[in-house]
Structures are given as C-alpha cells and as structure tokens.
Amino acid sequence: MSLTLYLIAGLFLPLFPLSMLFNQMFARLRHPWLRVLLLLAWPQIGVLLLSQAAAPVPDWFAGWALLSAAFYAYRAIALREVGLWIGYIATSAWALLWIGVVEPGLHHLLALGFSLPLAFTALLTGFLEQRLGAAHTALGGGMAIAAPRFAGLFVVAVLAAVATPLFPNFFSLLATLLSPASLSPLFGLGLMLIWLLWTWSGIRLLQGIVVGSPVRNGLQDLSMTATWVYSAGFVGLLLIGINMGGVLL
Amino acid sequence: MERLILAVIALPLMTALLTHLLANRLGRNVARISITGLTATFVVAAVLLWHAISKPGTHEIILGQTWGHLLYDPLSAVMGLLVSGISLIVHLYSRRYMAEEAGYARFFILLGLMTANLLILVAAGDLITLMIAWHLIGVLLYLLLGQDTRSPSAYRFGFWTLFTHRIGDLPLVLAAVLLFNAYGTWSLSEIFQALSTDSSAKTYLGMSLPDLTAGLVALSAFIRSAQFFAHTWLPYTMSGPTLVSALMHAGIVNSGGFLINRFAPLFVESGDVLHAVFVVGLVTAIIGSVLMLTQHDVKKALGYSTMGQMGFMIMECGVGAFSLAVYHLIAHDLFKGTLFLSAGGIIGEARKDDGVPKEDLYTFVVERKPARQRRPWLLMAAITLAVPGIILFLAHYLVEQAFFEKQGAVVLLFFGWITGAQLIFATHRMRTENLTRLFTLILVSFTVVVLGYTLIAHAFDLFLYPDPAFRARIYEAAGIDLIFFDLLVVLVTGVIVLGWLFTYYAEQQRLTERSWYHELRRRFYRAISRELYVSDAYAWLSRQLIAGANRVNTIMRWH
Helix, strand or coil, X not given: CXXXXXXXXXXXXXXXXXXXXXXXXXXXXXXXXXXHXXXXXXXXXXXXXXXXXXXXXXXXXXXXXXXXXXXXXXXXCCCCEHHHHHHHHHHHHHHHHHCCCCCHHHHXXXXXXXXXXXXXXXXXXXXXXXXXXXCECCCCCCHHHHCHHXXXXXXXXXXXXXXXXXXXXXXXXXXXXXXXXXXXXXXXXXXXXXXXXXXXXXXXXXXXXXXXXXXXXXXXXXXXXXHHHHHHXXXXXXXXXXXXXXXHC | CCCHHHHHHHHHHHHHHHHHHHHHHHHXXXXXXXXXXXXXXXXXXXXXXHHHHHCCCCEEEECXXXXXXXXXXXXXXXXXXXXXXXXXXXXXXXXXXXXXXXXXXXXXXXHHHHHHHHHHHHHECEHHHHHHHHHHHHHHHHHHHCCCCCCHHHHHHHHHHHHHHHHHHHHHHHHHHHHHHHHCCCEHHHHHHHHHHHCCCCEECCEEHHHHHHHHHHHHHHHHCCXXXXXXXXXXXXXXXHHHHHXXXXXXXXXXXXXXXXXXXXXXXXXXXHHHHHHHHHHHHHHHHHHHHCCCCHHHHHHHHHHHHHHHHHHHHHCCCHHHHHHHHHHHHHHHHHHHHHHXXXXXHHHHCCCCCCCHHHHHHCCCCCCCECCCHHHHHHHHHHHHHHHHHHHHHHHCHHHHHCHHHHHHHHHHHHHHHHHHHHHHHCCECCHHHHHHHHHHHHHHHHHHHXXXXXXXXXXXXXXXXXXXXXXXXXXXXXXXXXXXXXXXXXXXXXXXXXXXXXXXXXXXXXXXXXXXXXXXXXXXXXXXXXXXXXXXXXXXXXXHHHHHHHHCCCC
C-alpha cells in the first residue's frame, strides 16, 4: 500500500518517467497565474502524500530521486524556451525533496522554498509571452536594450530560480545537503553537480534573452508600477529566504 | 568600536541603494554618492585597522542566531582596509572613465554591492555567511563583466568566469556541511576551538576530517585564485570594462589566499594538504609565467602575470608562510591595479611609438649613438649565482635569525634567489648603452625590495598570528622530512644552475641557430600559444555536453 502511495507521490515530487506528466501539463498551461498555482501546489500534494505513508521511504527512492534530478538538470542546459526551462528546474528541484525528507511541517516549507522563486520567474515570463508570443531566445534577444526594466527583473528572477544565495531555494538546497542521505559522498557530490547544472542552464538562457542587439524594436517595457511590484516581490522573496535560513538550518 | 565593522559593510550597501533611487534625478552626478560613501567606508576601515593594531584581539558580532556572525580580528581589519581602498580607487577612476558608457548608474550600483559583499566575506564569522559572500562574488562579477549588454563576447567570458566560480563554490559548501555535521555549529570560532582540542578524533569514510575539509577548502581557493586547470577564465575576461579587470585582478582573484588564511587553524591540522597546496602553487606559478611571456596583448599578458602571482601566493601558503601570502596579495593588489589602470595609456602611447629597440647597426650609423654592449658571460654567471643569495641571506639574518630553522622560509629564500638571479641574467641578455648604470639600479632596487619584503612580512606575521606557538605550528605542519627536504633543495638547485649554465653556453656556441633547436622551440611555442590546449578542451567538452542534452531532449520529446 505504501509503495503505491510512494509511486503516486512520485508524480507530484517528480521521479522520471513519472515526471513527464507534470512537464506535459506545465507546457500546455499558457496562463502565467495558472502556472504559478501549479508550481506552488504540485509539490505540496506530494509532500502531503509522503506524510500519509505508514512506512519510511525506502532508500532506493532517494537514489531514483537523485538520478531524476540530475537528468532534468542536465537536459535543462540545452533549453531555449523559458517555460520549458522552469518546468525542468522545478522537476529537478522537487525530486530532491525525496532526499531531504524531514518532519511534515518543515518538508512543506522546504518544498515552498523550491517553488517560490520559480513561481516568480513564471509570472515574469508571462510578459515575454504576451509581447512576443513565446519566451524563446530566438525571439527575445537584446532585452537589456529593448526592455531594460524587464531585463533587470528577469536577470534577478533567473538567478533566484537557480538557487542563488539568500533566495529561499538556496536554503532548501542547503537543508537537503544536511540530511543524513546527503552525507554519502555520492549524494553530496550529486547535489552539487545538479546545482551547477541549474546555474549553467540559467545563464545560457539569460544570455539568449538579455544580451545582444534587440531582435525587435519598439517593444513596450514593463510599466513603472509593475516594476515596483515585482521588485517588492523579490525583496519579499529575499526576506523569506533569510527567515527560512534561520528555520531550516 | 568593534561594531563599526557593521558601518563598513552598511555604507557601500546604502550607497548602492541611494544610487539606484536617485539615478534618474542626478544623472551622471550620481557617482558622487558612491564616491562619498566609499570614502567614508575607507576612513572607517582605516580607523578599525588602527584600533586592531593598538588593541589586538578577536571580537565576534552576532546578528542572527544560526548565521550572520561577523568577525573583527587582525585579518578582517587588514583585508577590510584593502578592499575599501582598492574599491575607492576604482570608484574614483570610474567616474570619468565610464562617463560615455551606457548603464552608468548600474555600474556604480554593482560596484557598491561587490564592495559590500567582499567586506562581508572578509569579516564572515560563520560558514553560512562565508558561503553566501563567496558565492555572490561570482554572480556580481558576471554582472559587472557584462556591463556592455550589446557584447555577446563580454557575456560569454563573463559566463565562463561565473561557471568557474560556481565550481569553486562547491568544495567550500561540502567542507562547510561536513564541518557542521561533525561539530554541530556553523560558527568558525567554535569549529576552530573544537578542532584544536580533538583534531584527530573526527573521521569521514575512514579519512581524517581536518585533512578532507582542508583539502576541500584548498580546492575552493585554487579555483578562485586561478590555479592551473582552473585558470582559463582569468585572461579572457578583458572584454569587460578595464576597471572591472583591475578590480578582479587586484582584488577578487586574491580571495583564495584570504580563504586559506581564514582557515589557518584547520590547515595546521593537515600538513599533507599544505604540501599539495605548495605543489599546485608551484606548477601554477611556472605555467602562468611561461604563458605570460608568450603573450602579445598587454592586458592578456597581465592576466597571465596574475595567474603566476596567484601561484606564488598559494605556494607561500603551502610552505606555511600564511601571513606572507596576505602581504603578497596586498602588494599584488596595488601593483596589478596600477598596471591595469595605466594599461589603456600605455596602449595609446604604443600606437605612436612601438618602443621596440632598433638594430645596433641602425642606432650606430643613422642615430649616431654608441653601440650597445654586453658584459662577459662568465662574470655575469658568477654574479647571477652569488649576489641574490647574499642579499637574501643578509636580509633574513638581520630581521629574524631563527628564520632558517623553518623549511618554508628556506623554500621562499630559494625562490627569492632564483628570481634575483633571473633578473641579473635578463640584464646580461639586454643590450644597453650604459650597462653598469642599469645593473646598479637593478641591484639597488632588488636589495630594497628584499629588505622591505622581509621586514614587512615579519611584521605581518606578528600582527596576524600573534601567538608564537601557533606560528610555529603552521611551519611545522608545512614541513617535510629533513633529509628528503635537503636532498630536494640540492637537486632543484643543481637542475636550475645547470639550466643557466647551459643557456649561457648555448648562446656562446650559437646552438640556437641549429635546426633541431628551432623545431623543438617551434613545437613548444605552438603548445604555449594555444595555452596548452586547456581552453580548447573545456570548450569542446561543453559543446559535447550541450549537444548530448539536445539529443536526449529530442528523444524524450521535450517532456
């Protein structure tokens, strides 16, 4: 019974190939707020399911999770479409929740830490999709000149998504590293490799969207109000991260 | 007074925030806010250093329960003044230098954030704060290098820098996690205290924990300080603003030396790691210097010169001369910063006059100047061997007589001797109208440098590590078996002396004109000019990895 529950949880804390369901769903959702909702709720269902299981998670699940996380982190380095990239990074990050299984309350917080920065990035990506039809590097190059306010926020969003320190997912990742499973060198090194791949993929994406001469001229930038709202959101994210650092570590 | 360290960190952060808020209103005048803030930071840092000298001691300022601890000790006081000083110079220089560039305010905001981050790094009193600051250096540097958002090449090399820095972050994170799991605290002072009481008790997978964690910290320092195999980012970041190059080469790249000094209580428990540190530094110093000599581009040559200097700094740590490494990084900061900031002017002058000496016949017949000459090679060879040795011996004898009992000191003395000898050897190769004057100048400046170096390094040792027992333990940890050490010194001396003799002989016998020599030289030059193919290998590997990921994604239909 527990095994069935774990396998169902494997859909929500995505384990390959069960992870394909989430990625297919995420790719089909076009509305930014629906994406945000999915990013915030999906792993929480998985954590809830895990907390309902009677027996502890078998050890081999942690290995499966690490391989799934590494697989999606590796695949993300070739991506050029921001929406797909968010889905892959989310899959990679949530799979790590199998490794850092802690008491249910903290586990929900850990999952939220991974989801929040990605949700912000998804929301901001809506701007590109609205203006250009797609958030793809082939369409959106040179944003630093074409839409400087958006570009500045997008840089912060991508850095937040790849677990740059002080954002919540950095502390979630660090808490995962402190879990007993991560004390094995394979897991410790694996987690570090995954983190490195996230950065690689994120920076490649940034360079495709932000750098260079603008692909299209006359693009309307984010309004000042929206810029202030997003900026306040990122400051909030930093404060949540700093607070999480105190709670999780 | 100790709490002033908070002001040192807060001031550049506040100036960055104010610059952001007032950029539209003040236009180019916004730079004044940054410069005023940095001047105040520098003054407060100077006051703190003065206080640290007059009342030595270590104080911890605790801002958060788990993390957010700041250390006020001699190391953080010295480094704080250095960081704020270099940053102030860069700020002052940037005011006009960047005036025509787009993103003027952004540049000052990032400079302010980088300064604050570096100041947090040098004052970090716990592993989390240290890790965060260590990590953010790479991120901020990436953004600074990408100041020109139109330039894909600037971003490409910026990415290279960030990626290498990220690789360098990972061993430090692993070391921090292992130390936390072993001692149950993130506080550096508590960990060092625990280490000094039961260093041998903790193991991980059968390995001594101090050895393992010191190895990881050293690895992190190697990557950040551009040691061989992790050096490729350093000479290629010249597409960014010259000021960022100055900041990077004069400050950021030195952070490896700082890290090893910060973890000194860990390294004294792991002598084997110090030996590895010495070897890595030595290899980097040699390869960096060789690569520097083959560059045609002034800034790239400076980049490789930094690599060689970093190798020497890491090597100093490896022989136990930790405080000397701090002095070295300060000296390197100052002279490399000056070189980078004046590089533009020199390139401009070179466009008017290439400065390449003309042929002897030309100067004699056309310019009617006397022919330049060389001294006899045998005399020069004798001077080469003897003079630097005598100067170095006297300098150390006058400053600290017990110096020769430390193996590390002997190794450094040895390198000083080689450097001095190489300098004299170079004067033999030079052709000049007044060789005696040139030679005297070199000799006098060498004596002044060596005496100053020895005297200041000794003062640094007393200031940074006031406990004589701890100083002795560092040298002891870095030492090796005495017979083996002596044999090694004799062997290396023999090889070097034979090398010099061969070079003099080869010049006399005109061996350089033979075909086998040309072929050998051509092959060596090809390998060096391709920078030993290290960058090519990395570029190939990254292309393969991305192509592989693309293939997998296509097979998986992107789900």
